[in-house]
Amino acid sequence: MATNATKPQSRAKGLETAGRVRKAALKRFAGAGYAAVSMREIATDVGVRPGALYNHFPTKQDILKDLMLSHMTDLLRAWDAAVFAQDTDPLECFVRFHIRYHLERADEVFISYMELRNLEPENFAVIEAERRRYEAILTDILEKGAASGRYAVEDARVATRAIIAMLTGIPTWYREGGHLSEQQIEDLYLNMVRKAVAPIAINSQRETG
Amino acid sequence: MATNATKPQSRAKGLETAGRVRKAALKRFAGAGYAAVSMREIATDVGVRPGALYNHFPTKQDILKDLMLSHMTDLLRAWDAAVFAQDTDPLECFVRFHIRYHLERADEVFISYMELRNLEPENFAVIEAERRRYEAILTDILEKGAASGRYAVEDARVATRAIIAMLTGIPTWYREGGHLSEQQIEDLYLNMVRKAVAPIAINSQRETG
Amino acid sequence: MATNATKPQSRAKGLETAGRVRKAALKRFAGAGYAAVSMREIATDVGVRPGALYNHFPTKQDILKDLMLSHMTDLLRAWDAAVFAQDTDPLECFVRFHIRYHLERADEVFISYMELRNLEPENFAVIEAERRRYEAILTDILEKGAASGRYAVEDARVATRAIIAMLTGIPTWYREGGHLSEQQIEDLYLNMVRKAVAPIAINSQRETG
Amino acid sequence: MATNATKPQSRAKGLETAGRVRKAALKRFAGAGYAAVSMREIATDVGVRPGALYNHFPTKQDILKDLMLSHMTDLLRAWDAAVFAQDTDPLECFVRFHIRYHLERADEVFISYMELRNLEPENFAVIEAERRRYEAILTDILEKGAASGRYAVEDARVATRAIIAMLTGIPTWYREGGHLSEQQIEDLYLNMVRKAVAPIAINSQRETG
DNA sequence: TATGAATGAGGGTTCATTCAT
DNA sequence: TATGAATGAACCCTCATTCAT
Incomplete structure (x- = not known):
């Protein structure tokens, strides 16, 4: 870009390195778990020595927090940006959105659920707040529908x-x-979700007996 | 007890220590994750020096495998032993059993889902096989019901x-x-599950519009 | 033997175990070196638990000392017992004896030369004295022959x-x-030794030029 | 030095540390044996924490391999570089060279003979090949002389x-x-070696009787 | 921004040995 | 005599991190 042309190359290189760190850490954390991944491994993936990582993230914990927080904000932003046909059932919107978004980002999703306990309390609080905001979307849909x-x-x-x-x-x-396409998965799950919250009565075994 | 009278005390003590190791490891693994727990911590919990752990488990990995495998076998055995009123809906049996069993054993359940990736391949295969056996129970119920x-x-x-x-x-x-009792949780979830698999048609938004 | 018949079996069993310990330790020490061999390995070879070794040898060091000392005393006793044709050259006697004895006991010889430094000072002094006694035999032969x-x-x-x-x-x-028999080795080495100490003059290169 | 001026100091410091590690390990291995020496001891000698050793050698085994391999290559290079009076007997050259070189490097020689068994198979093969090259020098001299x-x-x-x-x-x-100078040792051994391979007949005891 | 060296703590594991049984 | 459990020390090595260059 024209705006980048005047910036020193090192800045651009640094940004690029930070991105590579994020990417490598994401893959490693998802694969082996935060605690089992060493800064050396991440550095090796990035093609850099361990010390260089600290030019981009102050600690290992900050890499994790960065990944988890940006996943949650991206998720919320993506929901806000998602556009559905105007008369679509909000529950259908949510289910389809959730499945699509999460299937495309298996690694982010995985660490977001698995590494919560490895967040220091302060970071945990931040992430949890975002997660509750996301869950509130569905809760709201359900309450309104009810x-x-x-x-x-x-x-x-x-x-x-x-x-x-x-x-x-x-x-x-x-x-x-x-053997199932993503579309089929969406349809199957959407159907189950809809029925699960549908206003129908199920006769218990005893009553039918 | 009379049956223990002839056994050397050291053997009994060893069995008890092994049990305490299992218990301590379960709590720690569930709390912090396998990779973040040290043998020294477990030893401290047990009230023993680290080296003594190796009289009971050859490696840290074996403790994890022991916990996960015994959880799965206990689960399957408990299902086999569970008795329900004869005319109870099998799906209800399964749902109630699953919720009860898992709520009573939150730690075991947690590590069984979280620490799969920390199992060495050989151990992973063993656990996975058990898990598939358990899932097959529900699959079978659903297929027969369908x-x-x-x-x-x-x-x-x-x-x-x-x-x-x-x-x-x-x-x-x-x-x-x-604010919800275990009984209420069971009922709520059972209802959702039943509806989700019930033979009813849900009209999509578009069709009703 | 009749004298053993009345002894409790445990005594005999103990002697036999001690012998198996010696044998196992000899093989292991020769193969991997004293420092690299664990009491557990020796116990495994013997078919016993580590603690049982201490019924036969007070420490690991004592096993080493036992092996090295008995090797030296056996060697000296064997020399005393060796009988050669009366008019045989004493140097030939020594060379043939040494080669034969050492080829038959490669492990003992090996540890006797390799593990000297792993002897505690007290034990080292004992072994060294025996070694000097043995070397003195050859020195004496050479001095008398000279x-x-x-x-x-x-x-x-x-x-x-x-x-x-x-x-x-x-x-x-x-x-x-x-490709060489033990007999051929003996003859080859005896010939070299004899020539090496023979009263002959060797012309240096310069003188012959 | 001018040649060092452009090098970062840390690189030079590292090289120096590596050298100190080699030196300390050499002394320790020669004195107590590879298996009996701990990385902590070496680190203490070097004036560094144990972990720092791993910036210079990946494992303890690599230190041993480095020492043994460089000893062999130095030895071979020294032989190639050794210059003797043109008409000197090759056997004399070899004997004098070997004695001098080995007396100056008692520690290297010692570990090269004592620690062979502590080399992992791969490293052992490398060292053995070098040793055979060296022995081949003497074999060649003897064969040509014969x-x-x-x-x-x-x-x-x-x-x-x-x-x-x-x-x-x-x-x-x-x-x-x-009581003997190095020169005298050389002369004594050279004389014995020469006689041992001299083309003379030794009358056996029996024949002279 | 990246490096290589270093730290200090701690990792899992093994050790020789002791001891009640 | 042999066992199984335990100790206390030590093992090799890796860790996240710092820092001068």
Whole structure:
């Protein structure tokens, strides 16, 4: 870009290195877990000596925090930016969005759920707040739907957790090229979610017996 | 006890120490993650010097494998031993069993899902096989129910994963003494699961518009 | 033996175990070096737990000392017991005896030369005294032969060391079934030794030019 | 120095540290044996913390390999560089060279013979190849001398081993300031070696009786 | 911005040895 | 005599991080 042309090359190189650090750390953390990954490994992936990492991130913990926080903000921003046909069911929007976004970012999703405990308390609080904001989106949809009679959920917070757990589990087993396309996955899960919150009565075994 | 009278005390002491190692490791692994826990910490918890741990487990990895494998075998055995009223819906049996069992054993469940990647390949294969056996129970219930028309699931394997992910997420947020009793949790989730696999049609937004 | 018949079996078993410990330690020390061998390895070879070794030898060091000391005393006793044709050259006797004895006991010889430094000072002094006694045998032969004019050695102590170093090196490369028989080795070395101490003049290069 | 002026100081410091590691390890390995020396001891000698050693040598084994390999290559290079009066007997050249070189480097020689078994197989093969190259020098001298009738050796390979064992034993007992000068040692051994391979007949005891 | 050297702490594991049984 | 459990010290090595260059 023209705006970059006048910047010293080292700045640009540094930004690029920071990006490579993020990328390498993401892959490693997702694969082996934060605690099992060493700064040396990340440095090797980046093609740099360990000491150089500290020009870009003050500590290893900061790399983790950076990855998790930017995942959450990207996620929320992506939801805000997502556009659906005007008359689409909000629940359908959310389910399809969640599945798509998470399937495309398996590594980020994975560390966001697995490495929470490796965040120092301060960082944990920040991430958790973002996560609650995201969950609130679904809770809100469910509550509004329940109020309108479209959905039947006894406890929207519990239903939110149930649905998100169900959806977020997909990337742990879904593989591209498997016997189901991403579209089919979306449809299958959407159907299950809809039924799960649908205002229908299920007769228990005892009652039918 | 009379049955212990003839055994040398050292043997009994050893068994007890091994048990304490398991217990301490379980708590630590669940709390901080396998990679972040040191043998020294476990030894301190047990009240023993680090070297003594190696009288009971050849490596740290073996402690993890022991915990994960015994969790899976206990789980399967518990299912086999579980007795329900004869005419109870099998799906209800499974859901209630799963929730109860997992809520009582939050630590075991947690490490069983979190530490899979820290298992050496050989051990991973063993655990995975057990896990698949457990999932097969639910898949079987769903397939039989679908065949009889009681349930409508397009893909029993996918539905199995969806349901188990949903249920297994409970211990991550459920706390005793919260605003929901365990019984209420069971009922709420059972209802959602039943509806999710019920043979009903959901009208999409577009169709109703 | 009749005298053993009345002894408790445990005594006999203990003696047998001690012998197995010696044998296992000898093989291990020769193969890997005293410092690199653990009591656990020896115990495993013997088919016993590590603690049991201490019923037979008070420390690891004592096993080494036992092996080295008994090797030296056996060697000296064997020399005393060796019988040669009355008119055989004493140097030939010594050379043939040394080669034979050492080729038959490669492990003992090896550790006797390699593990000297791992002996605690007290034990070292004992072994060294025995070694000097053995070397004195050859020195004496050389000195007597020099006095009688049969040999020409300028310094019998130096010649002793030279010859013993030469002979003791054999087991490091000699393998049974190689292209030379033990008998041929003996003859070759005896010839070299004899010539080396023979009362002959060697013309230097310059003088012959 | 002008040549160093452009090098960063840290690089120079590192090279110096590596040299100090080599020196300390050499002394320690020679004194107590590879297996009995700890990295902590070496670090203490060098004046550095144990971890710093790993900036210069990847493992303890690599220090040993470095010492043994450089000893062998130095030895071979020194032989190539050694210059003797043109008409000097090659055997004399070799004997004098070997004694001088080995007396000046008692520690290197010692570990080169004692620590062979502590080399991992791969490293062992490398060192052994160098050793054979060195022995081949003497074998060649003996074979050429035998062909010309100057020497009588029945088996040049065996004679090589005998002579080298004899000469290499010197540093184990020779002490500067003893009753023999290095020059006298050379002369004494040279004389013995020459006679040992001289084309003379020795009458056996029986034949003279 | 990147390097190579160094630190100080700590990692998993093994050691020779002791001791009650 | 042999065992299994335990000790206390030490092992080699790796860690995240610092810093002069």
